[in-house]
Every structure is written in C-alpha cells, then in structure tokens.
Amino acid sequence: MFTGIVTAIGTVVSAEAKGPNLKRFAIACPWDAAGIEIGASIACAGICLTVTELRRRDDGAPGCVFQVEAAAETLARTRVSDWREGTRINMERSLKVGDELGGHLVTGHVDGVATIEAIDAIPADPDQPWGATARFHIRAPHALSRFIAPKGSICLDGTSLTVNTVEGDVFTVLLIPHSFSVTTWGDRQVGDPVHLEVDLMARYAARLAEARGQG
Structure with a gap:
C-alpha cells in the first residue's frame, strides 16, 4: 500500500x-x-x-x-x-505501519491510462510569491469515469490529487508549485498519457451497488 x-x-x-x-x-x-x-x-x-x-x-x-x-x-x-x-x-x-497517511490509500494497481486534454495556468496572487498553479483537464477511460467524483481522491502517475470538477469523462485537478518541484508534473504536456488509479473506496462502493442491483 x-x-x-x-x-x-x-x-x-x-x-x-x-x-x-x-x-x-x-x-x-x-x-x-x-x-x-x-x-x-x-x-x-x-x-x-x-x-x-x-x-x-x-x-x-x-x-x-x-x-x-x-x-x-x-x-x-x-x-x-x-x-x-x-x-x-x-x-x-511502500507504507509502513505508523507512517503518516498524508494522501489517500493507494494500491499501486493502475486501473487505466488517462490523457491530459488541457492545462490552464493560473496567475500567482501578488501576495503569494511562490508562483503560479495550474489546472489540468484529464480525460479518463469511459469505464472508469463513474468512479471519479468532485472532491474525491484520485491517483495520477503515483500522485495523490483531489478532483475539482467532473464533466462526463473529463475531470480537473489543481497542481501547486510544491507539487511541480517534487514530481514530474512539470514535464507534462497536453496529449500526454498518465496512469490512473481510482479511489479504493469508490471502487468497492460501486461494486456493492452493482451487487445490490443484481439482487
């Protein structure tokens, strides 16, 4: 884990x-x-x-x-x-017992490959000197989009991120300057593929709902 x-x-x-x-x-x-x-x-x-x-x-x-x-x-x-x-x-x-759980539980079992559709640079606030953030628009494989919810967690290329918005198969996440400095997200461009792992709880909740629907 x-x-x-x-x-x-x-x-x-x-x-x-x-x-x-x-x-x-x-x-x-x-x-x-x-x-x-x-x-x-x-x-x-x-x-x-x-x-x-x-x-x-x-x-x-x-x-x-x-x-x-x-x-x-x-x-x-x-x-x-x-x-x-x-x-x-x-x-x-890998996580050790007693470690701080700073992101969310991730298995390392990739569900699919998503694609970066657009990147919006957000100008820095003059009162905040650390630089600009950026909003990434990501298209998920259609079969996985039902597991993605606003304010939910998502793992992209091994990075725990919070989903901002969801419209159909496209969702957005916000990257802050610190994330760019300690990950490979600064290398990413429109059209690049990213590994996607949906939230573990969302996957099991969907499976339970499916089982109930089948009686």
Whole structure:
C-alpha cells in the first residue's frame, strides 16, 4: 500500500525486453540502498513494482540503482513499455505501519491510462510569491469515469490529487508549485498519457451497488 505522496524522482537508466511479455528496467534513485530490500515494493509512476536487484550508481551520485520487471498485465494496462533511458518517474516507498497517511490509500494497481486534454495556468496572487498553479483537464477511460467524483481522491502517475470538477469523462485537478518541484508534473504536456488509479473506496462502493442491483 502507498499514499500517493511522491518522495523521490527516479530516472530510468536501462530498459530491456526479456521476451514479448516481460521488460526489465534499472532505475536510479536518491535513496540509500541499505534501506531497500530485495522483494520490496516501490510505486513507480503509480505502478507497484518489485525490486529484484540493487547496485551502486555508476555516476557516483548518492543513492542506488534498483531493478524491476514488468510482466504481461502491467504492460497491457500501463505505458511502462514507453519508458526509455532518461525517462523520469515519480516514486514512493511502500507504507509502513505508523507512517503518516498524508494522501489517500493507494494500491499501486493502475486501473487505466488517462490523457491530459488541457492545462490552464493560473496567475500567482501578488501576495503569494511562490508562483503560479495550474489546472489540468484529464480525460479518463469511459469505464472508469463513474468512479471519479468532485472532491474525491484520485491517483495520477503515483500522485495523490483531489478532483475539482467532473464533466462526463473529463475531470480537473489543481497542481501547486510544491507539487511541480517534487514530481514530474512539470514535464507534462497536453496529449500526454498518465496512469490512473481510482479511489479504493469508490471502487468497492460501486461494486456493492452493482451487487445490490443484481439482487
């Protein structure tokens, strides 16, 4: 389990196909290897992936390089196949008992891929010196839009965000300067795909309502 609070940005240093349904990635990160165990779960751009190997960084920078593998289900539901050397990804270590739950409960099981339809820059308030915020208009896959509600939580590329508005399959979220500084959202452009995980409670509530409807 995760919270959707990004704690580091990783960089893909190698991507290797190991067959038609398996890809292996090496990702450089600023975390100390001593704090990561083989078999640990790390959310990479919102995808829960298992660490299979660890090594020191080749560039001498602090941190380590960890290896993960993406199999058929992950390749089918995400854009992980597009990762190349240099791709930057949001990362979060798995939640520990007693950790602060700053975002919302996130499983790391991506439901689908959404698309950025528009980005509206919001001018900064002269009394607030930290810069402009931006509103992102996101189109969700039609089958997932029923799980998205105004003021509800959504996880996009591993980032816990609050839904502002919903119109059909399109919803909006607001990104603040801090979010841009600690995530990859500053790299995003109109037309870009983003991994989407709907709120866990919304998914189960919808399933219960469906079950009641079926008697």
